[in-house]
Amino acid sequence: MKNAIREARALLDRLPRARLGFFPTPLHRLDRLSALLGVNLYIKRDDFTGMNLFGGNKVRKLEYLLGATAASGVKYAITYGATQSNHAMETAAACRRLGITPVLYLTAVVQPDAASLRANLLLDRVLGAEVHIVPIEPGETEADAEERSFRMGAARAEALNAAGQPCVDIPMGGASELGSVGFAAAMVELAEQLQELNGLRFSRIYHSTGTGGTMAGMHAGRALLGMDTAIVSVSASPKDKPSYLKKVYDLSAAVLDLLGSERRPDPAAMRLNLTQWHPGYEQPNEAATEAILMLAREEGLFVDPVYTGKALAGLLADVRSGEIAQGDTVLFWHTGGATALFAEPEILGGLCR
Ligand SMILES: Cc1ncc(COP(=O)(O)O)c(C=O)c1O
Incomplete structure (x- = not known):
């Protein structure tokens, strides 16, 4: 061994x-x-x-996912999850530690109460992440809403990159x-x-x-x-x-x-x-x-x-x-x-x- x-x-x-x-x-x-x-x-x-x-x-995954980004001048990181996603919150924390701005697209599997934020969603706010809540629309499944969140994230990444703000896309759950x-x-x-x-x-x-x-x-x-x-x-x-x-x-x-x-x-x-x-x-x-x-x-x-x-x-x-x-x-x-x-x-x- x-x-x-x-x-x-x-x-x-x-x-x-x-x-x-x-x-x-x-x-x-x-x-x-x-x-x-x-x-x-x-x-x-x-x-x-x-x-x-x-x-x-997620911390173990983020060490490798963000391993090369600090040296490469990345300014923004975009990721995805449910509104109470541990991965999204930990990604936001890791980004802050590395001087990167976190952008989160969060599918509302459980609808958050904007007047009383809790748990990870509250921590996302404390960390100052750019949070986009993606509601599950009538007729949509959770997976459909997630797919939509990926498209929204890709569009935001394109806009940031075009504006000279290099951006890294981190898959949901860090599962690459x-x-x-x-x-x-x-x-x-x-x-x-x-x-x-x-x-x-x-x-x-x-x-x-x-x-x-x-x-x-x-x-x-x-x-x-x-x-x-x-x-x-x-x-x-x-x-x-x-x-x-x-x-x-x-x-x-x-x-x-x-x-x-x-x-x-x-x-x-x-x-x-x-x-x-x-x-x-x-x-x-x-x-x-x-x-x-x-x-x-x-x-x-x-x-x-x-x-x-x-x-x-x-x-x-x-x-x-x-x-x-x-x-x-x-x-x-x-x-x-x-x-x-x-x-x-x-x-x-x-x-x-
Ligand atoms: C606490 C916790 N345990 C286990 C898992 C599952 O890990 P994975 O997404 O790598 O399968 C997650 C994923 O979000 C998690 O937050």
Whole structure:
């Protein structure tokens, strides 16, 4: 493993990286929850990536996405998401740190109350981002409105570039091969930590998946390192399984290409869990509420109702069904998102009743 880590680091070090977060993030055992569940449960604390109070997986992606921009004279960065998007807020924060003006096109999956801004949308305002709310028009699906937001962003980028204000476009969720490199690097970081823990080994990693960039990067890192850990990606939104897995496989392979590696991701290790997203993206359910309360009351830690609460609920369901055997050593990769705990009541559901 030591050689594989060294080789992977050498490939990663060739890419420009903006130092935004604090790494490695802590890796530790959840003693009380482990005892309660009868498994050996660890947590990787990407809620602590920095660069501000809220952390999360996007910081890893943004380090690579914005790695080359500071030196290239970029003045504006445009990105996309839902009105309560963690990615959009973290992008705005990263831009400010690098002296870039953030421009956000936010689809109103949950309609914000302009008189009482909350959570990420409030932070976007505090960060002084140029915010464009894109309502879902009658007859439009969420995806249609998102497509429209991409066209609006492209037009704004063209106008800025034409006005001599160089502009970079960052895809939703930071889910390009460059952004996903951040999670290949995260797997290398994890492998280094496992070495320090005398070769501790996880049978599975559980994490939340949305755009798929985190999942793609993890599988690229797994392939680089020759790891045999299965990765269970618990979806925060409905997906068509075959096309999503293909998209993530292709993105993961593109990450390996970008790094100059001939290795390929292992489709057999890509486990997409579609049992927890219901009733929809940013819509709460009882299992996630229970998972949030259990982690808070056993360990004093917070997961959120949109992403990490649903991922933890997926892990808990697999313990209960015996899919995770008693005594197994598993990792819950906390990808952040705590601000959703301060979002609209429609997002919080049973937590605020
Ligand atoms: C807290 C949190 N966890 C997980 C995810 C999913 O990451 P990805 O979009 O890379 O699949 C997101 C994405 O927005 C997120 O904000």
